[in-house]
Amino acid sequence: MIKIYSTLTRKLEEFKTIEPGVVKWYNCGPTVNGLMHLGHARSAIAFDTIRRYLEYRDYKVEYIMNFTDIEDRMIEVSIKEQRPVLEVAEEYLSYFRRDMASLNLKPATIHPRAMLHMNQMIESIEKLIEKGVAYESEGDVYFDVRKFDEYGKLSNQKLDNILQEGTEDADNPKKKFPADFTLWKKMKPGEPYWPSPWGKGRIGWHSECSTMSMLYLGETLDIHSGGQDLIFPHHENEIAQSESLTGKQFANYWLHNGFINIDKEKMSKSLGNFVNIYDLLKYYSPDAVRLFVLQTHYRSPIIFTEDAMDQAQVTVDRLFxxxxxxxxxxxxxxxxxxxxxxxxxxxxxxxxxxxxxxxxxxxxxxxxxxxxxxxxxxxxxxxxxxxxxxxxxxxxxxxxxxxxxxxxxxxxxxxxDFNSYLTIDLVEKLIKLLIELRGEFRKEKNWEMGDKIRDDLKEAGITLEDTPKRILWKLT
RNA sequence: GCGGAGUUAGCAAAGCGGCCAUGCGGGAGUCUGCAAAACUCUUGACGGGUGUUCAAAUCACCCACUCCGCUCCA
Structure with missing residues (x-):
């Protein structure tokens, strides 16, 4: 029996899938506005390994991991680098794919991208408005959190407390209530936009995961996962949207991985103290990085130090x-x-x-x-x-x-990359070595040893031919 | 202020009522022409206090410190 700790209940639960033998799993992937760093890698490696274990236990795992390619931060990069958002997305996406492959992360069943699901998201927002849980306000659309009784259940907070410090632009006068979150954002001049019933604009961040997970996996997921930082507001908001829409539980198990800290401080893009995977792999093997991450339980924090990475490298080499x-x-x-x-x-x-x-x-x-x-x-x-x-x-x-x-x-x-250790290159080197050794024996007129090498090689499928100028070899 | 996680040997990190973690490192040994590896033994730990208990790293309370979330983040 597999037990899983779910953030929603804050305890270990017996793992039962909705459909026997099938796991429907949505993992919140990264925003592709920069290079993959160790924090992304930790999350990806942890969940990749859990997925592999479930597969080992004969589950068919439908694993969906999105790439966020349209969002405020994408637009920031686009403006800074003076090129279209799509181009920025394509570039960083290719880097992510490269780094994920380096770390031997299995590709998801599907890697959906937000930009390619605009219509579905707009439809979801329309339905939320029809249901009376979302409202339009001067070209923006907001979710009315007071209409969702269980708001705060994932992050274990009461609406009153959330309000104390406010949330995402809490003093925004277009909102009915400070904790309401954006579903649709009206475009500003120079920004990319999509047409919608509320005018030109773009999707709010929280919409994509709800819409895409339901599109590919159905109304209730077995597992929804991501980094601990996504618990609030991202996953809280996803629950509000999805459950308001369907009236059903959105996900049965919520898994959240712990952070990587550097010098006791969280590694993050905003602090600028992150370690790129591409750079890290210049010094350590992918196996060492995986071992480094997996030595710690996925919910515990990891403190990154060079010393700890060195230890992981030694350990993994010995294991190999x-x-x-x-x-x-x-x-x-x-x-x-x-x-x-x-x-x-x-x-x-x-x-x-x-x-x-x-x-x-x-x-x-x-x-x-x-x-x-x-x-x-x-x-x-x-x-x-x-x-x-x-x-x-x-x-x-x-x-x-x-x-x-x-x-x-x-x-x-x-x-x-196990099998690549036995390459034709290695075979060539070994044969050359044997030919050289045989030459030494023949010089000493040790015909017995010389012939043994030739005969044994022939036995192994390699024929030597002594020609006047040189010795040739071929596979037979 | 609110919500959560944590403090384990030189370092990393499990365990969460009774006995072993484990990895890296330190010491000794075995093997051995040299080298390397491996194996064996060993070293050494539960932040501080007060309780509960026959028994506590493990439960309760207090203190100290650290980290995370409540703002974009995996």
Missing amino acids: DVVLLTKNYADETKKVDDAKLSDSDKDLLEKIKKAREDFVEAMNEDFNTSNGLAVVFDYSREVNEYLRKAEDVNGSVINEADKLFDELRVIFGLFE
């Missing part, structure tokens, strides 16, 4: 060593034959089984990757011990160990 060793000694052509097992074989098989169970147990508890990794480290030590100390290495047993490593690395998204 044993995974690679295991792969080298695994024999997938043979099945485990109970009659031929030594005590150490049986012992390892037992440990593999136990590790798999312990791992599942750890992850079932609100996706505790920290404990999950502890299981992996214990397990890798056991495999190392076997590989180095067992009287005979049984290829079929090691193959079982390799299978578990494969399962684990797929879930954590580690060592994806």
Whole structure:
């Protein structure tokens, strides 16, 4: 049984999907007005890993992650850089895709973009006005939060308290009530616009996620996720809009990841203290970044330091060593034959089984990757011990160990470029080395060793031809 | 002011009533022609106080400090 902590109830809940075996999940993606930074990456890696785990547990995950490409901040960049919003969006979107691929983040089932869903959003706003929960005011449209009784339920705040400090331009005279939020924003001169029943303008930020999630996943989602900073007002507003529209619960589980801090201060665009993924990957491997993030539970804050990143790099490199060793000694052509097992074989098989169970147990508890990794480290030590100390290495047993490593690395998204380690380039180097060694033996008239190398290579499918000028080799 | 999270060994980070985390690092050892790796043992922790309990890092209360949200942010 998988347990999930939901922000809405503030406790662990048993995970049950609406439709058996299918997870409908909407994750709030980034605004593409800049490069992907470690904060985005933390969120993306955490949820990517949870998604991979759910898939491992045989769920079909319909994972939608949007890109916000039309919004105040997009327009700011557009004006600053003197080029159309669409062009800005395209550029940063391509950088995001690049960085996401570098971090081995699985693409979402669909990555919808706000700009391409204007009509649907306008329709949603019209319906909200028809229902009497939204109103037009001088070309703007606002949501009337007093019409939604449960406003504040996600962020656990009462409307009175929200009002104390006010919200988004609280003193705006066009609003009936200070906490009302914008659904449609009238254009200002020079800004991009779309036509609507209320005149030229653009969508308010909170509309896109409601509209697009319902469009692709239906009126109630299993999971809705994002960074903790989105709880208020973004997700609160999404709930207000969506539930007013449908009368149904918008999402059953609300997941929010913790922040990355630098020097005890939140990493954010507004503070300008963020670490770009593109730059970070010049110094650390993608695996190190993933491990760095996953060592901490997804809801806890992470303090970024170079020291911690260095540690993650060392750790992941060592883990890779044993995974690679295991792969080298695994024999997938043979099945485990109970009659031929030594005590150490049986012992390892037992440990593999136990590790798999312990791992599942750890992850079932609100996706505790920290404990999950502890299981992996214990397990890798056991495999190392076997590989180095067992009287005979049984290829079929090691193959079982390799299978578990494969399962684990797929879930954590580690060592994806695994197969590229055995390249034709490496084969060439090895063959040249053997030819050189054989040359040394022949110089010493050690024909026996020289012939052994030639014969064994032929056995392996590589033929050497001794010609007067040089030695040629070919794959047979 | 309101709402929330936290303070665990040199560093990172789980645990959330009784026993082990785990990773990086430090020390010793095993192996060993050299090197590297690995394995074993070891080091060392629960912010401060007061309670509850047979038993507390874990529960309650108080104090101190930190961070986050209430404004664009993952």
